Amino acid sequence: MGAALRDLRPVHVVGVGLHRYQRGSDTTFVTLGLTAVRGALTDAGLDWPEVEAAYTGTALLGFAVGRTMLRYLGATGIPMVQVENASASGSTAFRMACLDVATGISDIAVAIGVDKPEMPRLAPARAGLRDLVGSRMLPVTHFALLADEYMHRYGVTPEQVALVAVKNHRNGARNPFAHRQKERTLDDVLGEDPLAGVLTRLQCCPIGEGAAAVIVASDSAVERLGLNRSRSVQVLSSVLASERVYPGAANWDAELTRETTACALAEAGIGTADLDVIEVHDAFSIEELIYLEAMGVCGQGEAAALLTDGAWDIGGRCAVSPSGGLLSMGHPIGPTGVGQVVEITRQLRGEAGDRQHPGARTGLAHMVGVGAVCAVHVLRTAE
Amino acid sequence: MTRRVPVEPTLYDADGSAAPVLHGRRCASCGHAFFPPQGYGCEACGALPELLAPEEMPGAGTLVASVDVRSHPLAPFTVGIIALDAGPAIRAVIETQGATLTPGTRMRATLVATDGRDGSEVSELRFVAADS
Numbered sequence: 001m002g003a004a005l006r007d008l009r010p011v012h013v014v015g016v017g018l019h020r021y022q023r024g025s026d027t028t029f030v031t032l033g034l035t036a037v038r039g040a041l042t043d044a045g046l047d048w049p050e051v052e053a054a055y056t057g058t059a060l061l062g063f064a065v066g067r068t069m070l071r072y073l074g075a076t077g078i079p080m081v082q083v084e085n086a087s088a089s090g091s092t093a094f095r096m097a098c099l100d101v102a103t104g105i106s107d108i109a110v111a112i113g114v115d116k117p118e119m120p121r122l123a124p125a126r127a128g129l130r131d132l133v134g135s136r137m138l139p140v141t142h143f144a145l146l147a148d149e150y151m152h153r154y155g156v157t158p159e160q161v162a163l164v165a166v167k168n169h170r171n172g173a174r175n176p177f178a179h180r181q182k183e184r185t186l187d188d189v190l191g192e193d194p195l196a197g198v199l200t201r202l203q204c205c206p207i208g209e210g211a212a213a214v215i216v217a218s219d220s221a222v223e224r225l226g227l228n229r230s231r232s233v234q235v236l237s238s239v240l241a242s243e244r245v246y247p248g249a250a251n252w253d254a255e256l257t258r259e260t261t262a263c264a265l266a267e268a269g270i271g272t273a274d275l276d277v278i279e280v281h282d283a284f285s286i287e288e289l290i291y292l293e294a295m296g297v298c299g300q301g302e303a304a305a306l307l308t309d310g311a312w313d314i315g316g317r318c319a320v321s322p323s324g325g326l327l328s329m330g331h332p333i334g335p336t337g338v339g340q341v342v343e344i345t346r347q348l349r350g351e352a353g354d355r356q357h358p359g360a361r362t363g364l365a366h367m368v369g370v371g372a373v374c375a376v377h378v379l380r381t382a383e
Numbered sequence: 384m385t386r387r388v389p390v391e392p393t394l395y396d397a398d399g400s401a402a403p404v405l406h407g408r409r410c411a412s413c414g415h416a417f418f419p420p421q422g423y424g425c426e427a428c429g430a431l432p433e434l435l436a437p438e439e440m441p442g443a444g445t446l447v448a449s450v451d452v453r454s455h456p457l458a459p460f461t462v463g464i465i466a467l468d469a470g471p472a473i474r475a476v477i478e479t480q481g482a483t484l485t486p487g488t489r490m491r492a493t494l495v496a497t498d499g500r501d502g503s504e505v506s507e508l509r510f511v512a513a514d515s
Contacts, residue, residue, distance in 0.1 A: 129421055130394055131419045131473075132391065132475040133475065133476060136452065136462055138452075138455065144452075145448040145449070145450055145462070145463070145474075149447055149464070149486060193453055194451075194453060196450050196451070197450030
């Protein structure tokens with residue numbers, strides 16, 4: 001059994017930055033990434049030469065992304081690594097940066113997420129396996145099937161599932177970095193033909209372009225450089241897990257999230273009742289309900305009714321995806337997991353403006369990547 | 384022109400028999416049963432390929448979930464998850480025959496005639512409600 005993050009040196013988020021998530025444009029990934037990194041440096045009050053390692057989460061751009069982008073900050077010769085882990089690429093880059101600082105290899109490291117909407121070559125499709133559905137099983141269809149099973153099991157209606165999208169678009173409408181910045185009514189969400197099962201377009205995340213950056217630092221770096229400790233946020237745990245074999249017809253996506261979150265909460269030494277803010281992998285509306293229950297934030301089959309009661313609203317029991325989540329802030333792949341940490345950091349600092357969840361002290365970021373992998377990070381405000 | 388998905392002869396018997404059989408496998412080391420078949424190694428215990436024994440699995444099971452797909456080059460069609468009586472939960476194309484299928488419905492495999500790539504007629508394995 002290896003060490004948990006908390007057994008190592010404390011890791012603090014000291015700077016965050018974003019480039020807006022948006023439809024694919026002529027903007028180069030270099031401009032996207034530099035915008036986010038410069039934003040994070042300014043936020044931290046740091047100069048680039050202080051940064052000792054760079055991990056770039058990217059899944060769609062091809063190889064050699066990091067230095068092609070970061071050289072224009074002044075080529076300092078630091079180690080640069082690209083991190084690909086499907087939709088969890090950004091979360092994994094953040095974990096690598098945290099481990100760099102926690103182990104003492106670096107005092108300051110940056111995690112970056114950057115991507116543009118290119119069609120990926122999917123390795124699972126090249127594993128030489130055949131099945132009965134072939135190209136028919138797109139992600140939307142996979143999650144529509146999970147929705148069908150869930151709705152029947154718990155007596156949940158399509159309208160209740162669609163309310164996830166209503167809430168998250170309401171949050172995203174207040175986020176100037178969100179891909180979709182428009183409030184949507186239930187009629188808006190359900191007013192279009194479903195793509196598969198009950199899932200309509202607005203219950204599926206937009207995949208565009210963007211960038212996010214998070215700078216993490218050790219205690220000694222915070223002291224040495226006189227960084228603002230009151231605005232720093234500690235990373236209490238970092239857990240990355242991959243799918244095991246679960247018996248029978250169990251919802252494997254839920255099981256993976258259940259295991260990963262339980263481990264991350266245990267390593268952080270907290271329970272679900274301590275969570276004020278959760279950024280969840282809501283690529284499709286149904287996922288938010290399934291994952292909240294798998295995390296143990298509420299009981300099985302309870303998430304939809306609690307959503308209707310406002311429990312997951314900003315100002316509710318626990319703000320879920322206050323950024324707008326993947327559904328509204330968007331899912332440009334590489335940036336997404338890093339952007340979750342940006343949002344949680346802003347929430348825990350009390351700097352989230354009109355998206356601020358009152359009294360937020362503890363937050364959890366959750367991403368899933370096809371394959372499947374799951375990354376969960378728990379963060380807490382400075383004491 | 385309508386696109387058709389070609390038959391998958393490695394996955395099932397398509398000889399026109401009334402009760403098609405799925406070509407699953409079972410690990411001789413740990414007993415893990417799975418479909419579709421693969422010969423790389425056991426996902427449950429890591430046993431080597433030679434321990435993954437072919438096992439014929441009856442095309443019978445219970446519906447876990449199903450959805451109509453409207454946005455796809457092959458749409459409209461229906462797909463579902465079926466918990467086979469032999470163990471594995473599999474994904475398959477469903478012939479609803481106009482009915483609304485609910486989870487728990489007993490299902491059976493059937494062979495449906497479709498047009499192959501070269502225009503020849505081939506058989507594709509799909510599932511229907513057992514009482515249809």
